[in-house]
Amino acid sequence: xxxxxxxxxxxxxxxxxxxxxxxxxxxxxxxxxxxxxxxxxxxxxxxxxxxxxxxxxxxxxxxxxxxxxxxxxxxxxxxxxxxxxxxxxxxxxxxxxxxxxxxxxxxxxxxxxxxxxxxxxxxxxxxxxxxxxxxxxxxxxxxxxxxxxxxxxxxxxxxxxxxxxxxxxxxxxxxxxxxxxxxxxxxxxxxxxxxxx
Amino acid sequence: xxxxxxxxxxxxxxxxxxxxxxxxxxxxxxxxxxxxxxxxxxxxxxxxxxxxxxxxxxxxxxxxxxxxxxxxxxxxxxxxxxxxxxxxxxxxxxxxxxxxxxxxxxxxxxxxxxxxxxxxxxxxxxxxxxxxxxxxxxxxxxxxxxxxxxxxxxxxxxxxxxxxxxxxxxxxxxxxxxxxxxxxxxxxxxxxxxxxxxxxxxxxxxxxxxxxxxxxxxxxxxxxxxxxxxxxxxxxxxxxxxxxxxxxxx
Numbered sequence: 001x002x003x004x005x006x007x008x009x010x011x012x013x014x015x016x017x018x019x020x021x022x023x024x025x026x027x028x029x030x031x032x033x034x035x036x037x038x039x040x041x042x043x044x045x046x047x048x049x050x051x052x053x054x055x056x057x058x059x060x061x062x063x064x065x066x067x068x069x070x071x072x073x074x075x076x077x078x079x080x081x082x083x084x085x086x087x088x089x090x091x092x093x094x095x096x097x098x099x100x101x102x103x104x105x106x107x108x109x110x111x112x113x114x115x116x117x118x119x120x121x122x123x124x125x126x127x128x129x130x131x132x133x134x135x136x137x138x139x140x141x142x143x144x145x146x147x148x149x150x151x152x153x154x155x156x157x158x159x160x161x162x163x164x165x166x167x168x169x170x171x172x173x174x175x176x177x178x179x180x181x182x183x184x185x186x187x188x189x190x191x192x193x194x195x196x197x
Numbered sequence: 198x199x200x201x202x203x204x205x206x207x208x209x210x211x212x213x214x215x216x217x218x219x220x221x222x223x224x225x226x227x228x229x230x231x232x233x234x235x236x237x238x239x240x241x242x243x244x245x246x247x248x249x250x251x252x253x254x255x256x257x258x259x260x261x262x263x264x265x266x267x268x269x270x271x272x273x274x275x276x277x278x279x280x281x282x283x284x285x286x287x288x289x290x291x292x293x294x295x296x297x298x299x300x301x302x303x304x305x306x307x308x309x310x311x312x313x314x315x316x317x318x319x320x321x322x323x324x325x326x327x328x329x330x331x332x333x334x335x336x337x338x339x340x341x342x343x344x345x346x347x348x349x350x351x352x353x354x355x356x357x358x359x360x361x362x363x364x365x366x367x368x369x370x371x372x373x374x375x376x377x378x379x380x381x382x383x384x385x386x387x388x389x390x391x392x393x394x395x396x397x398x399x400x401x402x403x404x405x406x407x408x409x410x411x412x413x414x415x416x417x418x419x420x421x422x423x424x425x426x427x428x429x430x431x432x433x434x435x436x437x438x439x440x441x442x443x444x445x446x447x
Contacts, residue, residue, distance in 0.1 A: 054367065055315070055318050055319070055322075055364060055367060056318070056319055058315065058319075060260070060312075060315065063312065063315045064312070067311065067356075068307050068311060068312065071303070071307065071311075071352060071353075071356065072300060072303060072304075075295075075298070075300075075303060075349075075352070076300070079295070079296055079297070079298075099359070099363065100359055101362075103359065103362025103363035103365065103366050103434060104363055104366060105363065105366035105367035105369075106367055107363060108360060108363040108364055108367060110363075111359040111360070111362060112311065112356045112357075112359040112363065113356065113359070114359055115340075115355045115356055115359025115360075115362075116311070116353060116355045116356030116359060117352070118355060119339070119340050119341075119343050119351045119352050119354065119355025119358075120343075120348055120349075120351065120352035120355070121343075122342065122343025122351070122355075123295065123339075123343035123344050123345060123348035123351040123352070124295065124343075124348060125343065126343050126344065126345035127295065127345040127346070127348065184343065197446070197447060
């Protein structure tokens with residue numbers, strides 16, 4: 001598949017999710033080589049935030065690291081890529097845990113950060129439409145990212161399969177010509193668990 | 198007939214002005230005793246003219262202040278049944294070029310809207326669990342649908358919605374309910390804008406199906422009182438838009 005031939009992508013994040021996204025973009029013909037991006041994907045999830053913790057026991061430094069730092073990181077990333085995206089009718093995608101949509105006990109910092117990132121993305125979508133940039137969101141179950149917490153997004157899935165691969169496919173579609181008219185949307189790569197709203 | 202919040206104690210942050218003051222008024226009308234925490238001492242005395250209200254000064258970005266506000270509820274009224282986090286940054290209405298927004302401004306938003314949630318949750322949990330209480334967060338339609346000119350505000354208001362849904366699941370077994378209200382209401386800032394442009398209110402109100410902007414005490418406060426009361430005992434993890442029908446896409 002070469003739907004993204006000639007396009008340059010940047011993927012923020014490390015680990016299986018970012019690897020799956022970058023791999024799918026390359027397979028679709030994009031270059032992920034540090035050039036000026038047409039496609040910017042924020043797919044960073046701190047593995048520490050996937051471990052269960054109770055709000056009452058969290059230290060303030062942990063709260064800042066697990067909840068607030070990801071918000072800052074997403075804002076900084078989208079600020080950084082904006083000039084290039086604006087020059088190229090760019091595509092921005094946020095990939096975040098689906099606990100953003102329905103919450104999860106003992107993953108409060110993760111869900112708080114993720115839903116904050118999602119509303120940031122929606123705001124950017126509203127704002128950057130005038131610059132020809134689309135901004136969309138793909139959600140994946142926290143369990144698929146390695147969390148031991150049983151969130152409903154996993155247990156209620158209608159479909160089996162690999163959520164990371166599904167998320168990567170959704171990113172490729174959102175980055176491609178067929179999604180030019182889609183912005184501010186959230187696609188759940190969760191096997192149909194949440195089906196929100 | 199007893200009022201729905203007779204004998205209940207509620208802590209309201211950002212109670213000095215606007216929606217916060219309206220919430221205090223509605224809670225008092227519903228029978229509650231209220232710790233109305235204010236950012237500016239000048240706002241306290243008029244609040245304390247209401248029955249069963251104490252109005253300590255509290256900067257919610259300081260943990261010690263938040264702890265003291267909760268302690269004030271225990272000392273003044275013998276317990277705590279509900280927390281209403283209404284305070285927002287004084288810069289929350291600023292139009293912002295998100296592309297160039299300084300991180301210090303984002304931290305200003307985050308410290309009031311997000312970090313204060315940690316302080317309030319940790320300070321209140323034991324008390325709320327003892328009384329099967331409620332935690333209510335004043336979020337915003339911006340935290341549901343985004344906004345093109347105040348993206349930092351939308352981000353922290355969205356973050357609050359993630360917090361609501363998750364903490365509701367985490368604290369459900371303790372018998373504590375966690376909910377949000379997304380209001381559309383006149384505020385001191387909007388009032389000033391209306392005063393400066395006589396046609397503005399009517400123009401803006403055209404997009405509200407009910408045709409007017411909510412009044413903090415009559416339209417927004419009662420929704421908060423409901424969520425604090427036993428009438429909402431099976432409601433948790435939700436955000437209730439109170440917007441005259443302006444926002445329907447939740």
